[in-house]
Amino acid sequence: MDEKETFGAEIAKQLPIKDLYDDLAHPTLSTVGQVLQGATRVALSPISAMVWGYDKIAEYLDIAIPQYFEKRKIAKEKIKSPDPAIAVPLIEAMRYTSHKEELREMFTNLLGASMNSDIVDEHPAFVEIIKQLSSDECKMIKYLYEISSLPKQYVPMLKIRQEVNNKGADLMPYFSDICYITDCQYPKKFPEYLDNLHRLGLVEVFYYDFLTNKEFYRKLREHKAFPQFLFYEEDTLTEKKGMYGLSEFGEKFCAVCLG
Numbered sequence: 001m002d003e004k005e006t007f008g009a010e011i012a013k014q015l016p017i018k019d020l021y022d023d024l025a026h027p028t029l030s031t032v033g034q035v036l037q038g039a040t041r042v043a044l045s046p047i048s049a050m051v052w053g054y055d056k057i058a059e060y061l062d063i064a065i066p067q068y069f070e071k072r073k074i075a076k077e078k079i080k081s082p083d084p085a086i087a088v089p090l091i092e093a094m095r096y097t098s099h100k101e102e103l104r105e106m107f108t109n110l111l112g113a114s115m116n117s118d119i120v121d122e123h124p125a126f127v128e129i130i131k132q133l134s135s136d137e138c139k140m141i142k143y144l145y146e147i148s149s150l151p152k153q154y155v156p157m158l159k160i161r162q163e164v165n166n167k168g169a170d171l172m173p174y175f176s177d178i179c180y181i182t183d184c185q186y187p188k189k190f191p192e193y194l195d196n197l198h199r200l201g202l203v204e205v206f207y208y209d210f211l212t213n214k215e216f217y218r219k220l221r222e223h224k225a226f227p228q229f230l231f232y233e234e235d236t237l238t239e240k241k242g243m244y245g246l247s248e249f250g251e252k253f254c255a256v257c258l259g
Helices: 003-014 017-025 031-050 054-071 084-097 101-114 125-131 135-147 187-199 214-221 248-257
Strands: 155-164 167-170 203-206 237-246
Touching (some): 054 084, 084 125, 101 125, 101 135, 101 248, 125 248, 135 187, 135 237, 135 248, 187 203, 214 237, 237 248
Antiparallel strands (some): 155 167, 155 237
């Protein structure tokens, strides 16, 4: 053993390895920390009830999938084994999203579609998209899908700008009443929801085009949740109109996962 190895061995003997391990495995909490520990345990306890085991998922699908085919009057001869690229990640995702009815319904419809030999529009990417949706966003795209019959319809959105000395500033994000119509839990998060749906490719947004029917925007201005700016001079306020609707990809997604 050379000098370097001897030195290392001596240092190792002096280190309280066992005590160090014990401290890492059982960190000491202060009195305040112990109180917080109790609070965090209470806060986390509902999660265990929300996480579904595979047995519970199998029990649910054993009823939900036959109902899917029965509701659509699909013959049993049309039923096939699903693509594992869809079914495996889908069932895994259901373990921690099935407590949300809107997401559970989407996953069920997607799995049913993947087992229907007549449907070819299902895609493994749909699983990842559903995982990135909130319950409110599911309500939004369901509404957009229901009104998106021919001819294609777009939904108005509106924001207010202040124009002073040829310079403008937005006083608020775009406003839409869709979250109030669909009874979303957090309707004021519409701008965030719209951004996410646009990011996922489900919705197309037009910031510089708008609907020609002025009545749509008048209704938005008169909505009870529309912000009021009484402290500004009216001649400095201008409207910025826009619109949004399902993209072509969003329509295909909804046809499979909501249809």
